[in-house]
Amino acid sequence: MNTAELICPAGTPAALRTAVDAGADAVYCGFQDATNARNFPGLNFTPEELRESVAYAHAKGAKVLLTLNTYPPAGKVDLWRQAADTGARLGIDAFIVADMGVADYVARSHRGIRLHLSVQAAASSPEAIRYYCEHFGVKRVVLPRILTIPEIREVRKEVPCEIETFIFGNHGLMVEGRCSLTNYLTGQSTNMDGVCSPASDVEYTRHDDGSISSQLAGFTIDCFGPDEKAGYPTICKGRYTAPHRSEGYYAFEEPVSLNLSRLLPELIDAGVNAFxxxxxxxxxxxxxxxxxxxxxxxxxxxxxxxxxxxxLVALTEGQKQTQGAFETKKWR
Amino acid sequence: MATVTMDMNVDTISRAHRSGQTALSRLACLLIQPLLSRVVRRIADRHPSLFARLGPHQSTDFLIDPVELPFALHLRPDPKALVLRAVPRAAAPQAGAIIRGRFMLLLELIDSQVDGDAAFFSRHLEVSGDAEAVVRLRNALDDVDGSVAEETAEMFGPPGRSVLTALRRAYPNQSQGHSVR
Structure with a gap:
């Protein structure tokens, strides 16, 4: 049987140690800058913290994957190249990249280190995945959360690399790596600055009736009633009124998290190499x-x-969970 | 030691203004202040790395509001001029960020025994004001190894440990994030 690895998140060194101790096969993390898609205030690693974390993980048999999964603005590639060089020097086990230029740099400069293709690259067809494998030596692709399990099985047969799928957590899929909603409202880019709904632009207001409204850059995204569960202040999960929908509705997606715990055997059977x-x-x-x-x-x-x-429902956004497109294309 | 009544049926966020509350609040603040000063200095000495994650928000005034207690806490996490003081709500300073929830939830958030996002989703935790300041404080505290609550209890020996045990018994379901409304 294929033995799927468990790939776990860490925003701080303490979280990395926690993940390793809890049984992660590998932990993914990033630096404190725009080179990764969780460039949030107070989060992520300094080079020294990463050095210590790599040592901790390796001592316990776990790998460390460095996320360089944002897109450098044209002509401003130095930050990404420096991050790749630093990661390589510190002994990370793989890079997770989205941008072709970053992939090309890593492939040429750090040949001995595995290259994984981020979900942010939105490579969902065998043709696209093969392109990355052939030109940059990608060893693993993280699939966008838009494929059913039968589709994943077919993709797996046609690509020369490992496949990784999300199994739990935030389900803000949109068109991954292409979402410009935050940029539209705040001027900061999810894909180039690594910030989806930057905290500096978020505001919560409690109303007298106990409801709470969330705003991003002055635009109201949602208003949660006194007894309603809440979600992240992201535009894609917002609830809006429109001339034809005056009651407020989720125009894009709902506050809900992915949970594929029931589908793990099928995913392994379909050839998924990492969760x-x-x-x-x-x-x-x-x-x-x-x-x-x-x-x-x-x-x-x-x-x-x-x-x-x-x-795990208490940990999910809006305290709701879904199997999303993995179960059926009709989920929304 | 001051006795603080914890009403387990109080609404998470709203609270009634009772007569005599201000007097009780001032007395509670007076009694607890020496403890807070000692605790915050100890935490700062033992975990100096948390200040780096706060970045520019070392000088932000946070109001931490345990809704069922008769006072709130004013925190300014400036390593050069650290402030943690109990304040009557009516006399609370203008805060850059406010974090509101039940006492044990706030304590367990500091110790990473519960997840802050989950507490927010469930509506057991409210934040207002500068959201970036709140996120930085959360991430700074989350990178602290060990238990701040237990470190604090240890400072006071067996009586401290007994108080912490009693508190945890008084909030049996808090760590699951349920049943506090």
Whole structure:
């Protein structure tokens, strides 16, 4: 049987240690700058922290994957190249990249280090994936969250690299790596600055009736009633009024998280080589709970037992979960 | 030691203004202040790295509001002039960011025993003001190894540990993020 690796998030060194101790096969993380898509305030690693973290992970048999999964603005590639050089010097096990220029630099400059293609590259067809494999030596592709399991099975047959899929966490898929909604409102880019809904532009207002409205750059995104669960202040999960929908509706997506705990055996059978848990912006508590749950599940499957994953709904956005397109294309 | 009544049925966010509250609040602040000063200095000494993650928000005034207690906490995490003081809500300073929830939830957030985003999703945690300041504070505290609550309890020996144990018994479901409304 294919033995899927568990790829886990870390926003801080403490979270990385937590993930490793909870059973991560590999942990992905980034530097404190625009080279990664979770460039959030107070999050991520200094080079010294990464050096110590790599040592910690390697001592416990886990790998460290460095996310360089944003797109350099034209002509401003130095930050990404320097980050790649630093990561290589510190002994990381693989780069996760989205931009072809970054992929080309890593492929030429750091031949001995594996190259993984980020979900931000939005490579979902065999043709696209093969292109990255042939030109940049990509060893693994993280698939966009838009394919059904039968489609993943077919893709796997036609590509010469490993496949990684998300199994839990934020489900803001849109057209991954192409979303410009934050840029439209704030001037900062999810794909080039690494900030989706920058915290500096977010404001919450509590109203007298107990409802709370969330705003981004002065635009109201949602208003949660007193007894409603809340979601992230992201435009794609906002609830809007329109001339034909005066009651307010989710125009793009809903506040909901992906949870594929029930589909793990099918995903392994389809040839998925690695399972990714989203959430570098989340706490150690989240990392501990989610990684532990999926570690047990994957181990159960490997041992031929049925997996019994702990209930994780309390950690999900809006306290709702979905199997998304993995189950059916009709999910929205 | 001051006795603080914790009403387990109080709404997470709203609170009634009762007569005599201000007097009780001032008394509670007076009694707890020496403890807070000692605790915050100890944490700063033992975890100096957390200040780097705060960046420009070392000078931000945070109001941490445990809704069922008779006072709020004013925090300014400036390593050169550290402030953690109990304040009556009516006399609270203008805060750059406000974090509001039940006491044990806030304590468990500091210790990363619960997830802040999940507490926000469930509406057990409210934030207002400068969201970036809140995110930086959360990430700074989340990178602290060990338990700030237990370190604090240890400072006071067996009585401190007993108080922490009693608090955890009083909030049996908090760490699951349920049943606090």
């Amino acid at each position: 990714k848990i989203e959430g570098r912006q989340r706490s150690k508590s989240y990392v501990r709970e989610v990684v532990s749950a999926f570690r047990h599940a994957v181990d159960d499957i490997r041992a031929g037992r049925s997996a019994n994953v702990a209930d």
